[in-house]
């Protein structure tokens with residue numbers, strides 16, 4: 001009987017903690033998707049495109065950026081998200097001119113060898129592929145507060161695979177962080193959210 | 199609660215009707231269908247296999263292996279997102295529940311085709327052999343869809 005009471009109390013505590021952390025999570029989500037305020041996160045990148053031209057976040061002021069960090073040897077998560085992005089761009093019609101989708105390679109050496117431009121172009125002609133040095137890639141990832149790592153895997157091609165944050169990030173026309181679309185967010189939902197902003 | 203109970207068998211009927219228009223393969227109590235892959239750009243990047251396994255029997259089973267002449271190193275994987283990080287570890291045994299089904303589909307379980315023997319083009323088909331712990335092995339035919347496909351064409355026709 002006593003044990004049962006303790007167990008119930010413990011489960012109650014777990015439940016409360018879950019509610020509390022859920023509330024905190026929601027609060028932080030709302031803050032991160034709030035309109036730009038002074039001191040808000042301004043994610044930046046400075047990376048070469050597939051023609052070798054250096055591209056920076058600053059040159060895209062006035063546009064919304066849909067940013068994805070991925071690698072082209074990823075046959076499941078990355079094509080799924082790129083397909084959603086392609087559908088969003090088609091669904092936006094004329095408004096698509098104000099949105100720039102960007103694929104930042106977290107596996108730049110191999111992706112450059114394999115052909116990043118051809119890969120992103122297969123999904124939508126508007127997608128800009130960027131692949132820089134290790135330092136430039138790390139700086140961009142840190143600025144967006146995302147994580148990626150290279151993991152040894154003897155079965156994988158070249159003996160390694162990448163793990164990474166799979167979400168899609170939205171940056172506003174003033175360079176401000178607006179929100180993320182979690183992995184698997186349907187294109188229709190992203191399109192509607194963008195249409196409300198445009 | 200009542201509506202939920204009624205809607206479950208309805209959903210089962212509806213989904214098996216949709217699946218019916220894709221080719222099916224049977225081994226023991228298992229039915230495999232909706233087998234598809236995505237086109238690749240060249241042969242240097244991994245390809246992928248998806249399919250659905252439906253278990254009409256009262257005993258659970260496990261999918262433990264995949265083989266195909268289309269790749270030197272085919273392997274079962276699961277895409278998992280843990281603490282906001284996506285990775286795809288090897289899935290040594292994919293559970294096929296009794297009187298239930300499991301789908302290998304984008305964002306979850308998949309057959310990963312490493313070391314492609316040739317590029318995969320939309321419209322191609324290639325064979326694959328699946329190994330189940332209880333039911334044994336079965337050869338299926340995988341249809342290659344566009345790189346941007348979300349599901350096999352045979353499912354789209356039905357809806």
Ligand SMILES: [Cu+2]
Nearest residue numbers: 076275286310
């Ligand atoms: Cu995989």
